[in-house]
Amino acid sequence: MNFNILPIKISEISFDMEGQSVSIQGKITDIYKTSGPLVFRIFDGDELRSVVFNPVEDYYSLKVGDYVRFYGALSVRRENVELQISKFERLNVDELKLIKNEIENSFLDRIKRDTPDFLCDSEVYKKMEKIFLEAMVCIKKAVLQERMIIIRHHNDCDGITAGVSLEKAISSYADKEKKKDCKIFRKPCAAPYYDIEDALKDIDLYFSFSKKKPLLIIADNGSTDSDLDGIIRTKIYDFEIGVIDHHPPTKDVNGEYTIDKYVSFHINPHIYSGDSNLCTGMLAYELARMIDSNMDNYAIHMPALAGVGDKSKGNEMNRYLEISPFNSEELEKIKLALDHEAYYLKRFSLSSFIEDIMMIGDNDRGRLIIDYVFDEIEKKRNSQWALIQKYIQIKNMADKFDLITLDIDKLISKGEFPSPGRTLGFVHNKYIWENKINEDDRAIITLGFAEDYLVIRATNKAKSIGFDLNNIIKQLKEVYLEEVQGGGHPGAGTIRFVPILKDEVKKVSLEYIEKIVKDSKSRIPI
Numbered sequence: 001m002n003f004n005i006l007p008i009k010i011s012e013i014s015f016d017m018e019g020q021s022v023s024i025q026g027k028i029t030d031i032y033k034t035s036g037p038l039v040f041r042i043f044d045g046d047e048l049r050s051v052v053f054n055p056v057e058d059y060y061s062l063k064v065g066d067y068v069r070f071y072g073a074l075s076v077r078r079e080n081v082e083l084q085i086s087k088f089e090r091l092n093v094d095e096l097k098l099i100k101n102e103i104e105n106s107f108l109d110r111i112k113r114d115t116p117d118f119l120c121d122s123e124v125y126k127k128m129e130k131i132f133l134e135a136m137v138c139i140k141k142a143v144l145q146e147r148m149i150i151i152r153h154h155n156d157c158d159g160i161t162a163g164v165s166l167e168k169a170i171s172s173y174a175d176k177e178k179k180k181d182c183k184i185f186r187k188p189c190a191a192p193y194y195d196i197e198d199a200l201k202d203i204d205l206y207f208s209f210s211k212k213k214p215l216l217i218i219a220d221n222g223s224t225d226s227d228l229d230g231i232i233r234t235k236i237y238d239f240e241i242g243v244i245d246h247h248p249p250t251k252d253v254n255g256e257y258t259i260d261k262y263v264s265f266h267i268n269p270h271i272y273s274g275d276s277n278l279c280t281g282m283l284a285y286e287l288a289r290m291i292d293s294n295m296d297n298y299a300i301h302m303p304a305l306a307g308v309g310d311k312s313k314g315n316e317m318n319r320y321l322e323i324s325p326f327n328s329e330e331l332e333k334i335k336l337a338l339d340h341e342a343y344y345l346k347r348f349s350l351s352s353f354i355e356d357i358m359m360i361g362d363n364d365r366g367r368l369i370i371d372y373v374f375d376e377i378e379k380k381r382n383s384q385w386a387l388i389q390k391y392i393q394i395k396n397m398a399d400k401f402d403l404i405t406l407d408i409d410k411l412i413s414k415g416e417f418p419s420p421g422r423t424l425g426f427v428h429n430k431y432i433w434e435n436k437i438n439e440d441d442r443a444i445i446t447l448g449f450a451e452d453y454l455v456i457r458a459t460n461k462a463k464s465i466g467f468d469l470n471n472i473i474k475q476l477k478e479v480y481l482e483e484v485q486g487g488g489h490p491g492a493g494t495i496r497f498v499p500i501l502k503d504e505v506k507k508v509s510l511e512y513i514e515k516i517v518k519d520s521k522s523r524i525p526i
Contacts, residue, residue: 142215146212159189190347194230224487454505463491475512
């Protein structure tokens with residue numbers, strides 16, 4: 001064997017080179033022992049199976065992620081070319097720097113944006129274009145490296161829409177690139193944040209399926225300090241993390257976004273002078289179609305569905321509704337069915353079933369499920385409202401300012417749909433609809449109290465004069481630290497607390513609202 005031969009690129013290897021002596025240099029991406037040889041996969045922009053029979057002890061010192069040069073002879077096995085290793089060398093510092101640059105450039109040469117523009121003309125999207133491209137490169141690179149990709153998302157219409165869009169696009173790209181070992185998992189988060197249980201399950205999934213650095217994408221969660229415990233745990237195990245969210249992101253004492261030191265990309269409109277109306281399902285769909293433009297052929301209604309799910313408004317929402325083959329009433333029915341079924345699915349993804357409901361799978365079955373579930377929800381809501389209206393308390397705080405309160409946990413069946421948040425949202429909206437209220441003209445705040453949580457909804461007018469539930473949380477946490485948790489949008493979210501603090505949380509919340517009323521009166525009549 002001549003060990004002075006020049007290295008050859010894996011892309012240059014062909015079947016007619018069987019028996020030739022070559023050297024290959026690159027990164028070890030996998031190692032495993034078979035009943036015969038010890039197997040290495042080496043990567044230089046392309047990957048080659050390399051084997052050594054009767055390995056000496058030095059071979060067992062090699063680890064996944066090491067950069068080496070293998071010498072050996074090419075052979076053909078089961079219609080694939082492999083290298084039978086005779087010797088290996090570790091690369092020196094200069095060689096290491098060179099091969100790393102070559103590998104990185106090989107990825108960038110192969111990664112292209114699949115669509116030239118966003119679906120709608122938006123100033124916020126223009127500001128975010130760079131971070132979208134960084135996220136696309138990160139995801140496509142993970143596919144080309146055949147790494148495990150875990151998509152975590154909030155278990156509501158917006159979050160599910162985001163998760164499914166990414167799952168479909170990434171799976172399609174992996175198929176196109178023939179990356180069969182790229183494992184893609186989509187999993188809902190039970191909590192409205194990426195919690196410790198999610199993180200531990202994802203770490204276990206990593207140990208079960210992969211030796212390579214996994215990519216974790218958190219959608220419709222991930223931007224706040226509530227997500228930090230889960231994110232830090234996965235980061236300790238060398239996960240690469242990306243976040244797509246539209247909740248107001250938490251800043252640290254230095255004014256920097258708390259999670260940014262842990263993530264490779266953070267797509268959030270609040271960072272770019274936008275707001276929560278540009279919801280996660282919209283953001284994820286735009287990213288998904290950069291990965292696979294074929295999404296537009298069967299799922300172009302997804303961003304409008306996400307917007308209906310999160311009650312988005314604005315130019316982007318109007319544009320998404322224009323291009324959707326389903327109108328807002330049809331999307332509302334899809335959204336209700338999706339929320340209902342997702343509530344019972346909980347942490348299960350059940351992709352085909354969810355895709356049918358979202359009208360991107362079997363549409364005939366989807367319509368049957370949607371119609372049936374919609375009728376069931378209407379029955380539940382009518383029955384629920386007949387009871388709730390007997391116990392609801394409505395107080396006029398000022399001209400065009402109403403406060404609605406109820407004991408939410410005493411008015412729902414635990415473990416049944418609708419959940420406390422959806423029930424309170426229904427009560428809030430029912431009052432608005434029945435009284436023909438303009439949300440931009442009248443401040444309505446609805447509070448649902450339970451033994452260990454408070455659910456809140458507020459109209460646009462309430463938010464415009466200063467209401468933000470995150471301020472209540474901040475005020476409580478300054479005194480009670482970790483005994484109070486929660487968050488959400490300024491006008492929709494949940495505060496969780498230990499039961500002993502219920503009266504204090506109620507007191508602080510009502511005093512906060514009274515102060516807003518007083519301050520608004522001192523400025524101009526509302």
